Amino acid sequence: MAALVFDLGGTHLRSAIADDKASLLNIKKKRIKSFIHNYSPADIWNEIINEIVNYSSDAQSLITKESPIIISFPGPVEFPSRIINAPTVVGNNDAIPDLVEKVKHITGRQTYIINDVSAAAWYFSNKIDSNRFIVVTVSSGIGSKVFDRGKVKGVLDDVPFAGEIGHIVIDRKNDALLCDCGGKGHLGAISSGRGVERFARIEANRDRINFNKSVCAATFHGSPDNLTNEDHIVPAAKLGDLWTINVISQCSRPLATILLFLTAAFGLDKVVIIGGFALSLDEIYKCILQKEMADICDYALLSNKIDDLLVMGDADEEACLKGAAVYSLNI
Ligand SMILES: [Zn+2]
Structure with missing residues (x-):
């Protein structure tokens, strides 16, 4: 039909x-x-x-x-x-x-x-043979959905909050970053592409000396007020710039924690990453997130799996x- x-x-x-x-x-x-x-x-x-x-x-x-x-x-x-x-x-x-x-x-x-x-x-259920996986989009915000091949309805989305992980508070400090939804300290406020951009500007202002040595500043002429993913952060990360990689790593840490919890809770066998920001960095993003997940995983049954867990989804438009x-x- x-x-x-x-x-x-x-x-x-x-x-x-x-x-x-x-x-x-x-x-x-x-x-x-x-x-x-x-x-x-x-x-x-x-x-x-x-x-x-x-x-x-x-x-x-x-x-x-x-x-x-x-x-x-x-x-x-x-x-x-x-x-x-x-x-x-x-x-x-x-x-x-x-x-x-x-x-x-x-x-x-x-x-x-x-x-x-x-x-x-x-x-992705038609592209990968994994039985239970999560798709996570890392773009201007963060969202996710779990797919379970054992379920007739496939995607676990029968409640409207399913997968809305981007709006969970992961930073309770008074000066936590604001989410696009208006909330403070949400996962999407720090681990999204927009979050990385905001955090990079804050870091650049906080430590001008090291920022000025970074590829973002020295090669791509970024300043703390005009740093963008497109013009500075993504190209600098692709050149292996340590300041930039460190910024993205710090922003990815809360997402790594949440994905590890979800992997253990649901018994996931793959985490498929999509979204404009993550896919613009492709394997670099995968390495950063994988390292953050490995660093906080201290349980052998799961840590053995981490190298094989993340997949960059080749989602086209x-x-x-x-x-x-x-x-x-x-x-
Ligand atoms: Zn939010």
Whole structure:
């Protein structure tokens, strides 16, 4: 049975038809209105719904009447279909429509919505043969989902907080870094790509002498006020700069602790790392996180496993679309 699959991101809506082997046809990528450019939430939701409806209507000759719609969504979803919030789509706005009901009503098709990290977990379930793994995204924030092949539903995401590890407080100090959600000392405030950038600026200000010797400053002309991942931190880490590697290591330490707990608690056999920041550093990031995990693991049954635990996920920009396609085979 073919399915219509959609991946909603903060800036684009991707659409495709998935065949009964989860291969994609007719891929379309459309830039959508953003709250950053002052479009109202109603305008943005209407555009998204219209795009999904129009794509479905145009694709009719390639699908059947029974073909369902699967939407990968960039925010927490309460099973079966309630969107909790959508900060990357409409900012902090609570007027969230029942997207699934509206699309289902207009198209007459069964419609499903899954969180985007869940979609990524479905994607990797088709790529790796691990029985129980966690997908962790390290980008502007941090999120995760566990996949268990022994479960009919695969991804453990039937409660809306499943995988929201980025909002656990790991630093209770008064001057702890602020998370994008407004909370203080959250895992996502320090271990994310944005967290690394913030912490690097603080470290550069705190110890100017050593910062000035770093590749970030000496080669890439960064200053404590303008350090960015793209222009300074990632390229310096790729050159093996010790100051930069140390900054990333310190930021990764809380994530390493949490991943070790999750690995022990769930009996995970793989930790799949995705997300723009982590993938931009690729094997360097893997080495840093692996070392941080090894340093705090003092239990032989688990420490023997750490060298073989982390995988850098080769997620391309269509991974969530492909994951929605795999999900369609498991409805
Ligand atoms: Zn938070």
